[in-house]
Amino acid sequence: MGPAFPTLTESIMTALVTRLLSFLFALVVASLLLFVAIKVVPGTAAGAALGIDATPQAIARFNATHGLDRPVYVQYLEWASNTLHGDFGTSFQNGVDVGPELGRRFLVTLELAGLAFIVANLIAIPLGTWAALRHQRASDSIITTLATLFGAVPSFFLATLLILLLTLRLKLLPPGGYIPFSQDPVANLRLMVMPALSLGIVSSALLVRIMRAAMIEVMSSDFIRTARAKGAPQRVVVLRHAIRNALSTYLNVAAVEFGFLFGSVVVIEDIFRIPGLGSFVLTGILNRDYPVLLASALSITVFVLVVNLIVDVAVQLLDPRVTDKKAA
Amino acid sequence: MGREINWPRWRLALIGGVIVLTVLLVAIFAPQVAPYGPLDLDVAQMLSPPTAAHPLGTDELGRDVLSRAIFATRVSMQVAFTAALLGLVVGTVIGVLAAYFGGWLDLVLMRFMEVLFSFPAILLAVVLMAALGTSVFNAMLAIGIIFIPGFSRLARAATQAVMRQQYVEAAQAIGMGHTRIIAREVLPNIIAPLLVEAAAAFSYAILLESMLSFLGLGAQPPDPSWGNMISTGRGFMAQAPWISVVPGCAIFLTVLGFNLVGDGLRDAFDPHLRD
Amino acid sequence: MVRRHARPGQQPVLAIDDLRVRFRRRRGVVTAVDGVTLEVHPGEIVGVIGESGSGKSMTAFSVMRLLPKTADLSGSIRLDGQELTALPEAAMRDVRGNRIALIPQDALQSLNPTLRVGFQVGEPIALHRRGTGTGLRGRVLDLMRAVGMARPEQTVRAWPHQLSGGMQQRAMIATGLALEPRLIIADEPTTALDVTVQAGILDLLRAIRDRSGAGMMFITHDLGVVAELCDYVYVMNGGRVVEHGPVEQVLTAPAEDYTRMLLAATPSLDAPLAEVGT
Numbered sequence: 054m055g056p057a058f059p060t061l062t063e064s065i066m067t068a069l070v071t072r073l074l075s076f077l078f079a080l081v082v083a084s085l086l087l088f089v090a091i092k093v094v095p096g097t098a099a100g101a102a103l104g105i106d107a108t109p110q111a112i113a114r115f116n117a118t119h120g121l122d123r124p125v126y127v128q129y130l131e132w133a134s135n136t137l138h139g140d141f142g143t144s145f146q147n148g149v150d151v152g153p154e155l156g157r158r159f160l161v162t163l164e165l166a167g168l169a170f171i172v173a174n175l176i177a178i179p180l181g182t183w184a185a186l187r188h189q190r191a192s193d194s195i196i197t198t199l200a201t202l203f204g205a206v207p208s209f210f211l212a213t214l215l216i217l218l219l220t221l222r223l224k225l226l227p228p229g230g231y232i233p234f235s236q237d238p239v240a241n242l243r244l245m246v247m248p249a250l251s252l253g254i255v256s257s258a259l260l261v262r263i264m265r266a267a268m269i270e271v272m273s274s275d276f277i278r279t280a281r282a283k284g285a286p287q288r289v290v291v292l293r294h295a296i297r298n299a300l301s302t303y304l305n306v307a308a309v310e311f312g313f314l315f316g317s318v319v320v321i322e323d324i325f326r327i328p329g330l331g332s333f334v335l336t337g338i339l340n341r342d343y344p345v346l347l348a349s350a351l352s353i354t355v356f357v358l359v360v361n362l363i364v365d366v367a368v369q370l371l372d373p374r375v376t377d378k379k380a381a
Numbered sequence: 382m383g384r385e386i387n388w389p390r391w392r393l394a395l396i397g398g399v400i401v402l403t404v405l406l407v408a409i410f411a412p413q414v415a416p417y418g419p420l421d422l423d424v425a426q427m428l429s430p431p432t433a434a435h436p437l438g439t440d441e442l443g444r445d446v447l448s449r450a451i452f453a454t455r456v457s458m459q460v461a462f463t464a465a466l467l468g469l470v471v472g473t474v475i476g477v478l479a480a481y482f483g484g485w486l487d488l489v490l491m492r493f494m495e496v497l498f499s500f501p502a503i504l505l506a507v508v509l510m511a512a513l514g515t516s517v518f519n520a521m522l523a524i525g526i527i528f529i530p531g532f533s534r535l536a537r538a539a540t541q542a543v544m545r546q547q548y549v550e551a552a553q554a555i556g557m558g559h560t561r562i563i564a565r566e567v568l569p570n571i572i573a574p575l576l577v578e579a580a581a582a583f584s585y586a587i588l589l590e591s592m593l594s595f596l597g598l599g600a601q602p603p604d605p606s607w608g609n610m611i612s613t614g615r616g617f618m619a620q621a622p623w624i625s626v627v628p629g630c631a632i633f634l635t636v637l638g639f640n641l642v643g644d645g646l647r648d649a650f651d652p653h654l655r656d
Numbered sequence: 657m658v659r660r661h662a663r664p665g666q667q668p669v670l671a672i673d674d675l676r677v678r679f680r681r682r683r684g685v686v687t688a689v690d691g692v693t694l695e696v697h698p699g700e701i702v703g704v705i706g707e708s709g710s711g712k713s714m715t716a717f718s719v720m721r722l723l724p725k726t727a728d729l730s731g732s733i734r735l736d737g738q739e740l741t742a743l744p745e746a747a748m749r750d751v752r753g754n755r756i757a758l759i760p761q762d763a764l765q766s767l768n769p770t771l772r773v774g775f776q777v778g779e780p781i782a783l784h785r786r787g788t789g790t791g792l793r794g795r796v797l798d799l800m801r802a803v804g805m806a807r808p809e810q811t812v813r814a815w816p817h818q819l820s821g822g823m824q825q826r827a828m829i830a831t832g833l834a835l836e837p838r839l840i841i842a843d844e845p846t847t848a849l850d851v852t853v854q855a856g857i858l859d860l861l862r863a864i865r866d867r868s869g870a871g872m873m874f875i876t877h878d879l880g881v882v883a884e885l886c887d888y889v890y891v892m893n894g895g896r897v898v899e900h901g902p903v904e905q906v907l908t909a910p911a912e913d914y915t916r917m918l919l920a921a922t923p924s925l926d927a928p929l930a931e932v933g934t
Binding site: 274275276278279280281282283284286287289293294298299300 | 661720749750751752753757758760761762765766767768769770771774779781783789809828831
Binding site: 083139204213 | 393406448495496499500501502503504507508510511512533572584588591592595596598611612615618619622625626631632634636637641644
């Protein structure tokens with residue numbers, strides 16, 4: 054290792070603790086907001102669970118069993134304490150334990166968001182790099198325009214078009230559904246192609262711009278000129294010297310975008326009938342199924358918060374002036 | 382260097398401006414422009430492909446797709462305009478107050494904004510709609526709320542920059558009241574970046590509104606909105622793809638237009654952000 | 657005034673003749689270098705002095721053909737008699753880092769933050785296929801010792817930001833020396849350093865000149881440094897050479913008002929003047 058091997062200084066520890074505290078604060082407020090918002094959802098849980106011809110006695114009994122007749126703050130505290138102990142309650146609709154279901158669905162959504170993220174990066178990194186290297190020439194304009202076009206397509210419309218083309222016209226892919234990867238990897242991936250493309254293409258719009266801007270900035274830096282002055286060919290200049298540095302800027306934004314992708318799966322899961330967290334949220338809303346809605350909405354929020362927290366911390370740790378830049 | 386060779390940029394902004402103007406005019410003059418009413422049924426012509434009578438075809442109830450898409454422009458523009466305005470006004474008030482008075486007010490307001498900001502926008506929109514109930518008005522409200530933290534951050538940063546200038550101190554020194562200082566010195570100096578942000582918010586609002594209606598949480602059938610038209614059309618994708626494709630293209634073009642105008646505004650107001 | 661400081665019977669390392677660099681802009685053409693003629697001889701440190709925008713750095717980067725793509729270059733640049741302006745890009749790459757080395761102004765910015773120092777020092781050797789593996793490592797260590805870097809074995813594996821400013825600049829100099837270039841272009845290499853470190857770097861450059869016989873083009877805006885280091889000096893203003901001559905002559909008897917103005921702005925020069933011109 055280098056001569057001086059810097060350790061985490063006190064100021065970084067303070068920064069980390071601050072981040073962690075504001076994360077916890079966000080978590081509490083977010084859960085409170087969600088809880089209160091969901092409690093005022095019009096239409097009652099009992100109505101949805103028992104049907105419109107339920108007797109007042111039956112409704113009162115339903116509310117009492119589920120503790121819905123108590124003050125909201127009591128309900129919140131009880132729910133919060135249960136949740137902290139890993140008990141997410143049972144669905145009002147079918148009495149199924151929400152916890153295990155949540156775990157299964159989390160993995161499904163994680164796969165979807167992960168594949169979409171891969172698609173987005175496979176588009177954004179090469180195109181952004183290419184545009185930057187052809188800065189202010191025709192191919193730069195074409196790529197920039199393409200990114201602008203991608204950014205204007207709603208993901209659910211793109212999904213609809215993909216179904217029209219790949220399923221209805223070319224009969225290449227199934228229209229929707231889900232088969233676990235462990236059960237049949239090929240079938241799983243075939244089902245994931247269109248959802249991942251719909252989400253990935255749309256989110257590549259932003260990432261192309263970020264990669265392009267990062268590369269343009271890096272290409273104008275002094276160390277690129279040094280590399281050229283050493284006699285390095287363009288290939289070495291770009292691959293060895295420029296891309297590594299551009300990626301460290303790019304990945305900060307891309308990681309946040311991954312959180313964003315995770316948070317925007319609702320529509321796509323609905324269209325492709327994927328049993329993930331997003332469709333769980335919709336089921337919860339449709340059935341006024343509070344435990345389901347709360348658990349799914351909160352787990353999406355927590356995941357996004359955690360991703361953002363990790364990015365924050367990683368930025369601190371990877372800063373070359375703070376510690377060794379091992380990541381690159 | 383960018384200033385000299387960015388001719389494609391302003392040309393794109395011009396295209397965007399033309400699209401935006403067209404969409405706004407179509408929204409305002411929908412009854413005059415549309416060949417049919419949005420709910421007019423032509424039972425003899427159900428799922429008709431584009432013909433002379435129905436230039437963009439009809440839907441499963443024989444309603445004219447072009448006319449419905451034209452009337453849907455109104456919903457989209459209303460929601461986007463109101464939501465962006467709500468975000469702009471409330472966000473600016475919060476941001477300016479936080480920056481101007483600072484201290485605990487700043488701390489409390491901005492912490493709260495941070496939490497709101499940390500929610501995934503689409504999830505927040507969906508949950509808010511569920512909480513508020515499905516209606517066009519609530520869609521405006523839900524989307525507007527999503528925009529508040531972004532505007533408040535921007536307004537706060539811009540106000541802080543203004544506060545560092547001499548003239549605010551001078552105004553305070555000669556005993557000008559807070560309201561007058563904010564109205565005369567602060568607001569005129571922070572409005573440009575906020576308007577750029579508003580253009581971006583506008584196009585994002587169009588996307589969010591269409592998504593909410595697509596999920597059945599926004600404008601309710603039979604009233605047309607681009608989102609619920611796409612959603613209905615999905616059931617007839619094999620026989621009558623135009624039912625979905627027409628409103629989809631309408632969203633695409635409108636969002637594109639506002640994005641291009643937004644990029645143009647950003648270039649015009651903030652040369653530093655130029656590449 | 658003599659047009660060149662040609663030395664009879666000796667071919668210059670670098671001979672620039674009537675160099676012009678123009679940038680096409682939308683609102684007309686900007687001329688950055690306007691008919692510069694200069695020579696650098698083996699074992700000589702030639703100062704090129706001028707304020708920012710005088711065209712001195714443009715002249716230097718023209719020699720390496722590292723100008724922005726919008727630049728339009730005319731005139732002649734000969735390295736050991738070989739015309740560089742007409743050289744294809746691939747052949748020019750063989751020249752860069754091999755026969756001409758650059759020592760840049762801001763060493764930290766000029767080092768890639770994501771690569772280890774040793775790798776970057778040895779990179780010209782690897783790029784020009786003059787060594788690999790353990791042999792390369794040994795040569796890197798030798799280079800580092802030659803430029804006076806502390807603890808070479810550890811520094812090889814250090815990251816650029818872990819070195820002091822002076823050590824970063826020494827790393828850049830080691831990089832430049834890697835292939836024993838004929839011409840070293842030093843672009844204000846001491847501007848970013850504090851005075852004591854600066855003195856050390858100047859001593860090192862002088863030692864390199866003495867033992868390698870390479871020609872050195874030293875770009876600076878600091879007459880004090882010129883007085884201390886250079887043998888010959890070109891004064892540039894507005895893209896042209898306004899005056900040139902042996903350092904002693906230019907500094908003691910400047911012919912041009914512009915040079916006098918530069919001299920007046922460098923009060924500390926009075927003392928070392930007597931020692932100038934060995």
